[in-house]
Amino acid sequence: MSEPLFEFLCRMGDNTLVLGHRVSEWCGVAPVLEEDIALANTALDLIGQTTLWLNLAGAVEGKGRDADALAFRRDVWEFRNVLLVEQLNGDFGQTMMRQFLFDLWHKGMLIALQGSSHDQIAAIAEKSLKEVTYHLERTTDTVIGLGDGTDESHNRMQKALDRLYPFVGEMFVSDDVDAAMVAESIAPDPADLRPVFDARLDEVLSDATLVRPTSDFAHKGGKSGQRHSEHLGHMLSQMQWLQRAYPDATW
């Protein structure tokens, strides 16, 4: 394991990078124009946050890598995002459910990070929180609207929840990196974020007439980098293609 702070920053940055890229895949093909633009805005917010996290990660590492080098020159096993964000977009409902589950975790994490002992982390969290608060508002409304909508939309949302719920647990698993962050008051213990997450999730799912899966089985291996799903490699081959083929290409 490399330096814990570097690891932690890569986790934050890789979550927003991978999800931002996934969401950007909707550009031009979303079900309606308004959602298309909203999804593109969300993707841009996330990529903007990625730049902040990964530039800081590069500075902490001290080997001259910036956000671009970290985003485009690492291979799958060096990525530290949770498995949830690399899952395929699926239909619009699945994308919204994935976004909602992530936003809900993300908001809790950023609120805690605002009180970080690390000034730059606290500043990034404060800036990101404004964006993420809006993301969560939007996805909450959409999950409720579609869940409590027609039979078809309800069934699709329930299917999306059943499919994605096994990826929720990983966001709250604590490991050595987290323990090191807690010891220096840099970041919260992810496990401590779970009760607030659960309470809000239950409220929203109840409004959405959706049933929370009973099994707490959780896929793991994303944030540790030990076992990403096959989807990430395919995504990276698209995302990194240009920098791999033409290193340091500029406009």
Next chain:
Amino acid sequence: MSSPESGSYDATEAAPHGKPRATEWPLWEVFIRGQHGLSHRHVGSLHAADAESAIKNARDVYTRRNEGVSIWVVEAAAIAASSPEEKGPLYEPSNDKVYRHPTFFDIPDDVGAM
């Protein structure tokens, strides 16, 4: 919109566009008050399922570059608009009555925008 020449609303009698399809969200007109604006201005329209999501969509479609501090949305069907064909009777009679315009006064700077 400030003048009848600039277009008509979908949902008025003057411009029948037929009923929206059952699967189509209603049309909303969007009004935004800018950073230094005194009043809300019409900026465009969009589709949304309800008023709340119309405001969210307006936020995403029209205010991403810091344009606004306040958003109004109104369902296009709820707007009553004058008909372009009645332009003559409605507006032309005022053309030759210059005394209706307060153009003969010097307005003191202290008054500000009017």
